[in-house]
């Protein structure tokens with residue numbers, strides 16, 4: 045295979061910028077492919093007649109621009125296009141038709157979801173009060189009676205919250221963006237787990253925030269590393285998913301929650317606690333919004349419990365922030381459509397809603413069990429009732445290559461890349477969403493393909 049050597053004459057600016065521009069142009073033209081390794085720096089420097097330092101700067105610039113990622117001791121690799129936009133998603137109706145898509149974090153499908161939606165729509169179409177609410181404006185934070193119904197429901201789910209602590213949002217992503225845009229100005233620093241939910245990375249990028257990844261382990265964010273970051277430059281806010289990190293499933297230990305709160309108070313840092321990835325109450329720890337109510341914003345949504353299409357969530361915040369949050373919400377969309385809040389309030393009041401959640405909790409536990417059985421020879425982590433499984437690949441395997449091979453066999457999963465904050469090196473691991481399969485037999489089909497692909501030895505690409 046011939047080594048890729050760009051013609052720098054086609055690109056203006058200094059030599060290192062020309063190298064970065066040439067990398068970008070080659071990726072866009074398909075000359076350099078996702079997963080491909082860039083030439084060793086010394087060899088490219090010799091071929092171009094420049095110093096190795098120039099090539100190093102060129103590669104670093106291409107990495108800053110999101111086209112490649114450097115892996116310690118292994119080289120610099122072209123990122124897949126999906127990785128350039130941490131939050132780009134494809135849906136079954138798009139290019140993944142016919143593929144078992146375990147790349148999206150979804151609750152397991154059940155016809156009761158459609159039934160509950162249909163019943164809510166019929167009931168609301170006959171309710172004069174709901175129709176009147178549906179055609180008019182209302183206060184940005186949502187109607188008090190809606191917030192009361194939602195607060196009562198959250199209490200039954202083991203989330204002790206009061207109606208006047210809540211603002212109604214258009215789902216968790218909206219709550220998160222609203223919290224960030226209210227608390228941080230462009231250029232201010234947000235800290236998050238080094239591997240975190242891509243929607244948080246995307247919201248930080250949209251807000252032109254600086255984002256720093258804090259290393260994590262099986263007990264969640266490492267407080268020694270957070271403390272060192274605070275001593276260097278304290279972040280304005282910290283985003284966390286304490287119950288289960290998305291993607292790794294790590295749960296922030298109680299002692300770290302205490303230490304986090306102490307640090308947040310010492311350095312006056314806001315905490316954004318994301319609880320959207322639902323777990324049953326007995327598996328959750330002490331919420332940060334109870335440990336530090338004065339500085340914690342809690343994001344929750346109906347997406348993983350009822351249905352993602354409803355786009356209804358809540359944001360719990362200290363009262364001192366409510367006016368600013370309501371102003372932000374008004375500036376973005378005036379308010380959340382009252383009709384959709386009515387749908388949710390009707391849905392959660394039906395006995396079938398509880399039945400559905402009981403079924404879902406059991407179903408996810410069974411699906412986790414299936415993953416544990418089919419992939420017993422590999423290193424899995426995650427919570428026992430979660431929708432996600434995190435699989436660290438065996439020595440010698442590469443996640444981007446495995447994802448491509450799985451897609452060719454009809455299974456879509458996610459590599460670690462979209463979850464990496466900044467230039468955090470991506471671990472060789474994949475996230476499988478067991479909840480997303482249509483049913484257990486489809487899940488078994490996918491798991492058998494994953495197990496087979498993991499057992500095969502991929503042929504190493506030959507490069508000079």
Ligand SMILES: Cc1ncc(COP(=O)(O)O)c(C=O)c1O
Pocket residue numbers: 149214215216217218241243285290318320321345346347352356357
């Ligand atoms: C951790 C986390 N937060 C927020 C969201 C977004 O939730 P919603 O669909 O309600 O916007 C997701 C979606 O998967 C998530 O995993």
